[in-house]
Amino acid sequence: MKLLLTTVPGLEFIVREELAELLGQVETAYTPLSGRVFAEIEEPLARILSMRSIENVRLILGEGDTLRATAEASLDAMKELSKGLKTFAVRAERVTKEAPFTSLDLARDLGTLLSEKLGLQVQLDVPDIVFYAEYEMGTYRVGVDLTPFSSLRDRPYRRWIHRSALNPIIAYAMCRLAGSTGMLVDPFCGSGTIVLECLSLNTHREAICADISVASLLGARENALAVGLTPHLYAQDVASPALRENVAVNAIVTNPPFGLRERPVGGLERVYAALFSLAEKVLAEGGRLVVLTPHRELIQRFSRLNAEKCIEINEGGLTSWIYVFSKA
Template identity: 30%
Template sequence: MKMHGSRGVVQITSEIRLIIKDNPFIIPHLCCFMRLLFYLSGEHPLLAEAEVRALFETYEQPWKTLFFDHQVAIYEVDFFPELSRLSMTHQVLNLDFSLEKKTFRVRVKRILSDVNSLQLEKKIADDLQKEYGGLPVDLETPEQKVYCIVQKGKEFVGRTVMDFPYMYEERKPQYRPYFHPSSLHPRIARALVNLGRCKKEVLDPFCGTGGILIEAGLMGLTVKGLDISEEMVTGTKQNLEHFGITDYQIFQGDAGNIESYFSEVDAVVTDLPYGRASRIVSSGNDLYFEAFQSIREITKRACIVCPHPYNFESQDFTVKERFVLRVHKSLNRYIYVLS
């Protein structure tokens, strides 16, 4: 597949599979929609692509998947501002772009490709100059950014419509007022909230130090939490307030009896404790069974991270998607998107 010039004309070869995902928001013809390319994280591309689709569904955007391979996913969809919630996407490019009489810059990103970036940047810039009649170039602070991704020898050229500065390091667990080493990386925590299709609020019944709730709160969602440890509850409140999040309800309580604290929620997103941190209900019985039953009572949507595989169908859940997140050599976490 090669995108030529500023119009992003697509040439689809036999090497490319045109994938149309089965989803409730597809419409037969999307002729008025643009083709957006999402340059995905290379660390977990399947999870990153699922996060994009989850936001389409959350905000009821009709969409069609045109192409997905490794770090490049292309959809026929309208642009909407809530895409700013994405945590596992580097850039969003409009393949059907045009340029204005303003400054511009061309950059090339190589992914599993051997290409001379400088030569390709010059060629694309020259082509655009010919088409638009001498646009001014600004390599430092351009008003328009043209980006070319070369992945496995295929070129994708588009105009950047959304960029995602990497700001997660400052929110890592060790930089919060209350620290516990078991907390998820904030980028993964945010992706889980998006996978949970959370639009207004989110509940974490094993909130720990509040890592998931911090990311949800920073996205403007109402956050609710529960933890059996009084120390964790206090620490979660400290961490939320540290990041300016005040719209929260956090209680000390039993995850096997969530409905006593929250009768109904938009969605549940949680990372189950494991090892020494796994005391999460007071009874000592099958703590996961009790907690999952309670979650089923209060919501129809959930994204749950487990320390080992779990049969959620036995709890009357439907497993929409499942991912394996490798933590280190001897530890995996299993992400379930449930309805």
């Protein structure tokens, strides 16, 4: 089976790593910062749908130079998958934006063809099956959308959502980059996404979820209780952490305020200076600091730790970077 797995642009390598851990050797192909990973698998799809690094899954049934020829070559598979069903819809994407047609044109053309060939009725609200079509640099692909009604990034713990909530897929990637250690701290935890991702993965035995906002901490507590997790919750300013000096912190994984939707108390410079000061004081030897930020200049100004990685990502048109630092 050929699958198209979508993710946050820049995290394609995380998808490849998770696939390898889940299924062993898997043939994959992707373009960096595309948010798209193609994978050839033989395993049951249920295992793919348990992945934490992907948003959507499309089963690719055919590829070709024209939409009609590609769809007709895939009709037998489409008939088998839609056997006993009555309604369908088409989801389409024009990946190459310079094409002289729209995504709606693609969806309409495939929908017309399938209505004739399969005898199904179009139903846009709650179809029995959702077919998929796309165009990318001269290639048409058709298949079935296996996650048509919700994204795999929707986590069961997200009962309370912060207005600047972090995408759980990014949080998952940051947890992986932090490594498997003991105590984890997020000093800007918001609704607890990073801490809950790390605890859910069992990458850390214990976690401290801290934030200056009591309302956010109450939301984080609600989210944690929803899935039976118990991080330590602290209302505190990053410049005055409520950490005992003998607490061995193995990782700080955090998403400081971007300064877009919310203005941090004291300004961004104060926040970043305090974050790196905290890391230098409390990280154990070999511990890691993983930071998501759009402010590279602040990172360069205040960091005195060893820089291991810098990963560019793009979500919603906003470019940011995941930095991984270690304490020698």
